[in-house]
Amino acid sequence: MSSITxxxxxxxxxxxxxxxxxxxxxxxxxxxxxxxxxxAHKDAAFLAKNSFGQVPVLDDGDVTLSDxxxxxxxxxxxxxxxxxxxxRDFVDAANVQRFLSVAAGKVAYGPALARLVNVFGANLxxxxxxxxxxxxxxxxxxxxxxxxxxxxxxPTIADIANYAYIAHAPEGDISLESxxxxxxxxxxxxxxxxxVQMQSSAVGLNA
Numbered sequence: 001m002s003s004i005t006x007x008x009x010x011x012x013x014x015x016x017x018x019x020x021x022x023x024x025x026x027x028x029x030x031x032x033x034x035x036x037x038x039x040a041h042k043d044a045a046f047l048a049k050n051s052f053g054q055v056p057v058l059d060d061g062d063v064t065l066s067d068x069x070x071x072x073x074x075x076x077x078x079x080x081x082x083x084x085x086x087x088r089d090f091v092d093a094a095n096v097q098r099f100l101s102v103a104a105g106k107v108a109y110g111p112a113l114a115r116l117v118n119v120f121g122a123n124l125x126x127x128x129x130x131x132x133x134x135x136x137x138x139x140x141x142x143x144x145x146x147x148x149x150x151x152x153x154x155p156t157i158a159d160i161a162n163y164a165y166i167a168h169a170p171e172g173d174i175s176l177e178s179x180x181x182x183x184x185x186x187x188x189x190x191x192x193x194x195x196v197q198m199q200s201s202a203v204g205l206n207a
Contacts, residue, residue, distance in 0.1 A: 002028040007049065007057040009036050011119055013112060013164030014068040015056040016198040021072055021160050024194035025079050069100050072157040084154045095151040099158035103165075106136035112165040114172030118203040126172070133174045137166070137182060144181035148188060155192065163189050164198050170205035 006022065006029050008015030022029045034040050034055050041053045049057045050066035057064065058071045060078075065071050076086035087093050110133030117126040140162075143150070151158040167186045169176060176183050189195065200206060 002030055003059075003061045004029040005032055005059040006030070007032045007034050007046070007055055007059075009034055009055050010199045011201060012055050013115075013168065013198065014054075016164040016196075017068045017160050018056045018058060018071050018075070020163070020194075020196050020198075021075055021085075021157065023196045024160075024192060025075060025085075026194065027075075027079060069104060069157075069161055072100075072160060076157050084152075085157050085160075087152060087156065092152045092156075096156045096158045099150045100161050102136065102140075103158075103161035106132055107162055107165050110134075110136050111169035111172055111174050114174055115165065115168060115204070116172075118172055119201045129172070130174055133169060133172070137169070137174070137176070137179050140166075141179040141181045144185050147181075148185070150185075155189070159185075159189060168198065168200065168206075171201050171203050173204040175205055 004022065004027060006015070006018055008019060008031060010033065019031070034046065036055070040046060041055060046057070047053055049059070049064050052066065054066065056068055056071065057066045058074070065074055073086060080086065086096060110129055113124055113129040114126050114133055116122040117124050117129070140150075149155050149159050150162060163186070166182060167189075176186070190197075
C-alpha cells in the first residue's frame with residue numbers, strides 16, 4: 001500500500017495540481033475525497049492536518065503538507081531524479097518560482113475566482129475576476145510566443161501550477177479563443193505521459 005495519501009476535492013484545481021503531478025511522476029497514491037459541501041474540511045481531524053481548512057493535503061509517511069504549490073515543490077525535490085520539474089540551475093529555478101507566483105496571484109484572482117463563482121456559487125466579484133483573467137491570459141499568451149513551456153525549455157511545476165484554472169477558465173465565462181499560444185500549451189500539457197483530466201463542470205461557457 002502506498003505511503004502517499006492525497007486529500008482532495010475532485011473540482012479543486014489546487015487538488016488537481018498535486019494529483020496530476022503524482023501521476024506524471026508515476027507515484028501511487030491513496031485518494032481521499034474531502035466532502036467540502038458538508039464541511040469536512042472544517043472538522044477537527046482535517047484541521048489537524050491543515051489549520052487553514054483547505055484542500056489539498058498530502059500525507060507521505062510521517063510528513064503532512066498543505067498548500068498545493070508547496071506540495072509540488074516537495075514532490076519535485078524528493079521524487080524527480082532528473083531535476084527538471086524543479087531545476088537546480090539558479091536562473092531556471094527563479095523562473096519557476098516566478099510562475100508559481102503567477103498561479104497564486106493573477107491566475108488565482110482571475111480565472112480561478114470566476115470559476116469559483118459559477119461552480120460553487122461563491123459570492124465574489126466575478127466581473128473584476130474576468131477582467132483580471134483576460135489581463136493575465138493576454139500576458140501569458142505573449143510570453144508563450146515561440147515557447148513550449150512557461151519557465152524553461154522543459155515542463156516544470158510552473159506549468160502544473162497554472163494548468164487547471166487556465167484550462168477550465170471557460171467554466172468561469174472566460175473564453176480562450178483569443179489566446180492561441182495558451183490553447184497550444186494546454187494541448188501540449190494534456191498530451192504528457194501520466195496526464196489525468198480534472199473533472200469538468202457544465203457551467204459558464206462550458207454549459
